[in-house]
Amino acid sequence: MAKLPELAPEDFQCPLPITEHDTVQLAHGSGGRMMNDLIRKLFAWAFENPILSRLDDFALLEVGSVRLAFTTDSFVVDPIFFPGGDIGELAVNGTVNDLAMSGARPLFLSVGVILEEGFSLEELRQVVVSMKKAAKAAGVQIVTGDTKVVNRGKGDKIFLNTAGIGIVERPFVPSASQIKPGDQILVSGTIGDHGMAILSRREGLSFETPIRSDTAALHELVREVLDVGGESVHALRDPTRGGLAAVLNEFAAASGVGLRIFEEAIPVREEVAAACDLLGLDPLYVANEGKMVAAVAPEKADEVLEAMRRHPLGKMAARIGEAVEESPGLVSMQTVLGAWRIVDLPVGEQLPRIC
Amino acid sequence: MAKLPELAPEDFQCPLPITEHDTVQLAHGSGGRMMNDLIRKLFAWAFENPILSRLDDFALLEVGSVRLAFTTDSFVVDPIFFPGGDIGELAVNGTVNDLAMSGARPLFLSVGVILEEGFSLEELRQVVVSMKKAAKAAGVQIVTGDTKVVNRGKGDKIFLNTAGIGIVERPFVPSASQIKPGDQILVSGTIGDHGMAILSRREGLSFETPIRSDTAALHELVREVLDVGGESVHALRDPTRGGLAAVLNEFAAASGVGLRIFEEAIPVREEVAAACDLLGLDPLYVANEGKMVAAVAPEKADEVLEAMRRHPLGKMAARIGEAVEESPGLVSMQTVLGAWRIVDLPVGEQLPRIC
Numbered sequence: 001m002a003k004l005p006e007l008a009p010e011d012f013q014c015p016l017p018i019t020e021h022d023t024v025q026l027a028h029g030s031g032g033r034m035m036n037d038l039i040r041k042l043f044a045w046a047f048e049n050p051i052l053s054r055l056d057d058f059a060l061l062e063v064g065s066v067r068l069a070f071t072t073d074s075f076v077v078d079p080i081f082f083p084g085g086d087i088g089e090l091a092v093n094g095t096v097n098d099l100a101m102s103g104a105r106p107l108f109l110s111v112g113v114i115l116e117e118g119f120s121l122e123e124l125r126q127v128v129v130s131m132k133k134a135a136k137a138a139g140v141q142i143v144t145g146d147t148k149v150v151n152r153g154k155g156d157k158i159f160l161n162t163a164g165i166g167i168v169e170r171p172f173v174p175s176a177s178q179i180k181p182g183d184q185i186l187v188s189g190t191i192g193d194h195g196m197a198i199l200s201r202r203e204g205l206s207f208e209t210p211i212r213s214d215t216a217a218l219h220e221l222v223r224e225v226l227d228v229g230g231e232s233v234h235a236l237r238d239p240t241r242g243g244l245a246a247v248l249n250e251f252a253a254a255s256g257v258g259l260r261i262f263e264e265a266i267p268v269r270e271e272v273a274a275a276c277d278l279l280g281l282d283p284l285y286v287a288n289e290g291k292m293v294a295a296v297a298p299e300k301a302d303e304v305l306e307a308m309r310r311h312p313l314g315k316m317a318a319r320i321g322e323a324v325e326e327s328p329g330l331v332s333m334q335t336v337l338g339a340w341r342i343v344d345l346p347v348g349e350q351l352p353r354i355c
Numbered sequence: 356m357a358k359l360p361e362l363a364p365e366d367f368q369c370p371l372p373i374t375e376h377d378t379v380q381l382a383h384g385s386g387g388r389m390m391n392d393l394i395r396k397l398f399a400w401a402f403e404n405p406i407l408s409r410l411d412d413f414a415l416l417e418v419g420s421v422r423l424a425f426t427t428d429s430f431v432v433d434p435i436f437f438p439g440g441d442i443g444e445l446a447v448n449g450t451v452n453d454l455a456m457s458g459a460r461p462l463f464l465s466v467g468v469i470l471e472e473g474f475s476l477e478e479l480r481q482v483v484v485s486m487k488k489a490a491k492a493a494g495v496q497i498v499t500g501d502t503k504v505v506n507r508g509k510g511d512k513i514f515l516n517t518a519g520i521g522i523v524e525r526p527f528v529p530s531a532s533q534i535k536p537g538d539q540i541l542v543s544g545t546i547g548d549h550g551m552a553i554l555s556r557r558e559g560l561s562f563e564t565p566i567r568s569d570t571a572a573l574h575e576l577v578r579e580v581l582d583v584g585g586e587s588v589h590a591l592r593d594p595t596r597g598g599l600a601a602v603l604n605e606f607a608a609a610s611g612v613g614l615r616i617f618e619e620a621i622p623v624r625e626e627v628a629a630a631c632d633l634l635g636l637d638p639l640y641v642a643n644e645g646k647m648v649a650a651v652a653p654e655k656a657d658e659v660l661e662a663m664r665r666h667p668l669g670k671m672a673a674r675i676g677e678a679v680e681e682s683p684g685l686v687s688m689q690t691v692l693g694a695w696r697i698v699d700l701p702v703g704e705q706l707p708r709i710c
Contacts, residue, residue: 021476022475023473023475024471024479026506028502042483043466043483046487049496051499052497057499059498063520063522064522070465071465072516074516108414111402112429115379116379117379121376121377128397131402132401144426148384149381149385150514151707151708154510155511156509159469165425165520352506353505
């Protein structure tokens with residue numbers, strides 16, 4: 001190990017230990033409790049500022065007279081081609097969606113590419129063409145980029161990073177902290193499709209109806225929802241890593257409400273449910289790449305749900321529960337058998353490299 | 356290999372072959388001719404738009420009434436700690452510098468972290484603390500981020516991506532395309548320090564005077580230069596991968612001038628020259644992380660050079676040559692022995708993972 005840089009006394013205020021581990025675990029990237037701890041105790045501590053501290057999936061910036069949303073995501077999905085999409089499409093849609101959840105109009109993306117020596121240039125071309133198509137479909141321009149190459153065995157084919165800038169034109173910005181008791185919880189469609197598409201490919205499982213990733217750009221669906229719901233749409237988030245369970249827990253933690261969810265109301269494709277059963281997974285924790293969760297004031301919930309269902313990406317939208325005053329910070333779910341259980345953040349790693 | 360997605364006819368217009376290779380080579384990330392080819396023939400082709408086509412190290416955006424600079428860089432340097440800095444400091448300064456070269460005031464950074472399972476959390480903490488300090492020193496806020504973890508052996512400790520936003524407040528933006536015959540070429544200090552600091556550490560070389568990376572944020576030096584030189588500062592660029600030789604070739608190619616450079620005018624530290632000799636490297640091609648090259652109209656060149664020298668990061672600034680009408684697109688150098696030679700873009704890979 002190289003000699004570490006000297007530390008000044010103020011550097012020691014970091015609330016260590018970050019976890020009980022000395023080294024990075026797969027679960028530190030899972031979207032669950034260990035990742036949350038790492039982000040809060042290390043990154044949010046070190047880079048502390050009021051913009052970052054909101055811990056939304058985007059930063060809200062004021063530059064001159066303009067309000068911007070700014071976000072970044074890296075993509076390390078394995079395999080890089082999968083039913084329904086590839087890493088390139090995912091990298092564009094993922095960042096477009098993080099911008100969209102702020103109500104911003106996505107405008108510009110950057111792309112950082114890390115290639116492994118020996119990766120096929122033909123596969124690289126396919127990934128780049130996917131990014132081109134996805135950017136065109138989402139109406140964003142890729143305006144700046146960077147390419148690095150690492151030695152064979154020090155990377156894995158291709159890792160992508162996209163950062164994105166959107167313009168915030170609406171006065172009201174949805175944020176998890178704004179959820180109130182009585183808010184209705186809506187999900188825009190079936191859950192678990194992306195994660196199970198990746199896992200099925202990785203495990204070599206095949207089903208009569210193949211499971212396809214739901215990767216899609218959600219900015220137009222969000223626009224419809226905000227046009228109808230306005231300021232009654234208190235919070236929006238796309239349930240990627242950690243799945244629906246992670247978003248519901250983030251909603252409850254950020255706003256201090258309790259959430260009550262009904263399992264039978266949550267849309268899950270039959271083949272996804274079957275694959276989850278086979279692999280011992282709970283679809284609540286499985287990643288999505290083309291879905292969103294909304295917390296909407298009760299008087300507008302029906303209209304917003306109808307607006308979702310009118311959009312091709314929201315046909316299967318459903319109301320799955322509501323925010324309550326009781327059990328602040330907790331997510332409870334009534335199972336299909338009628339019993340209530342706590343839906344916690346995932347702790348360990350179910351699904352590494354799902355996005 | 357997974358089945359590749361179907362291609363539509365328009366996807367075949369990509370001017371293949373990108374190179375004579377079928378797979379990614381280390382040289383595709385070297386800052387030289389092979390990287391140039393990959394960027395022009397694949398990325399710039401696929402993402403074609405007028406902003407990207409400038410091929411500066413930043414994108415110039417108009418959002419509402421505001422002009423922004425936007426840039427991204429990934430960092431895969433090996434080793435991650437080296438004399439004079441570490442990957443965290445590099446990641447902040449590198450993106451601050453790309454913004455600064457547009458004359459923008461750097462404001463906000465995003466950070467994407469890709470961790471290898473098993474990486475030391477204590478070393479991660481050191482890297483994050485370095486980023487915190489570098490951001491504070493450069494006056495930028497880290498406002499959004501993302502963390503991914505890949506399995507052991509599928510990454511290498513830590514890769515970082517930073518994207519940055521700056522505000523462009525000056526009416527005139529330096530760009531390589533604006534260089535004119537007669538322009539004087541200035542460099543802000545000694546070249547090759549960063550690359551040789553990394554290589555010395557990697558090769559286990561030690562010298563009486565240790566070679567330290569020059570990593571530094573250049574935005575204040577740029578401000579001094581633009582305050583004095585104004586619109587006479589036609590182009591600015593920081594010579595990172597590919598070194599001074601790459602920037603000079605990019606200047607000549609973008610503006611269609613010839614460049615004449617004098618080897619004896621180029622500042623190189625004695626220990627860097629010695630290390631280059633030992634390893635058979637030419638300092639012209641070695642990366643820098645705290646230097647800039649400027650092309651300045653002749654009537655302002657002296658004043659700009661003086662302004663550089665007044666700043667702590669520009670004490671060793673020097674005038675190293677000029678732009679001429681002859682030999683458009685070519686860089687010629689008079690060696691210390693008096694002969695003239697062409698300084699070409701590097702083709703192969705001298706120094707993998709230098710940043």
